Amino acid sequence: MSTIHSMPSNAFVDFKEVKSRVSILQVLERYDLTRTLKRSADRLSGPCPLHRGTNPTQFRVSASKNCWNCFGACGRGGNVIDFVSMREAVPFRDAALLLQEWFMPEKSALRVAESASFQSHRSSPPAGPPPVTPVAAASSSDDDGEAGENPPLSFELKSLKLDHPYPASRGLSAALVLDYGIGFCSKGCLRGYLAIPIRNREGKLVAYIGRWPGDPPEDKPKYKLPKGFKKSLEVFNLDRAAKEPGDHALLVVEGVFDCLRLVQLGYPRTVALLGSSLSKRQEALLCDAAGRGGQITLLFDADEAGRRGAADAAARLSRHCTVRNVDIGEFRHQPEHLEKQELEALHRNR
């Protein structure tokens, strides 16, 4: 279930202001949905992106009224907040906070200090556009705020304890944990966390992300990202996966533990997006690794965010590669819990 854990529950949000300042076009643009909609004057129509309908006119948008309606399965409609609430499967208020964060940067400036940590990458919102004014965003280009690079770190954490029991409890072997350098950190900002090294496409260390070993206490986020680190610029394990022979599909999962588990099960060409949404940068990195016309298999979580993320990723990647979007729900909720035979069965059932 997708929840916005990073949002302070007492944060002030002016719904009226959000509705008047954020346009439905900006929101559709942000989800990269405008290309699936036909535009005539003030109106847009197309298949409904919320229930993923195929009827080409069921979903209708009025730019001037700043509202939308689905005349198909969801039968819903409303304003920009309603749309994000349904799309993200979060309460109305959390949706308004998200919109504020995405399109009204001055409102969320107070929370910048908190952005260094987040509850769970699985439920974090997709990486957003740079702070822009509504006018600029309405005519926005392809830039989704993922410019730049995560600079390589100038240090390595030397004192990590590499034999913590948590990775074993997730089914990872000691050898794999050692190979990937995942260790328990007893000092610094990741104190109490398992530090997971993140390397860029070239294999250079760009960050350590923290994972609390087990269920964190209330005051600790499950995952901790270093300040300034943009996870949308990286694909976990791509440096290694890209070196593997390309005669099998590149497997793409959401999380680090899913990825490591599949690597251990004999699928070294597996990478993780560090979340359920595919950024433009990640799209380019994956296509590059798969090669033109190469094969990509998506194994996302069997939940709403995963299915939505996978559908979007499949649509975009299939412009360059052969994409197979596997729903693992028949077997498990997350790829890391798949048994080897189940994985093989998923491979066979094409």
Ligand SMILES: [Zn+2]
């Ligand atoms: Zn619908």
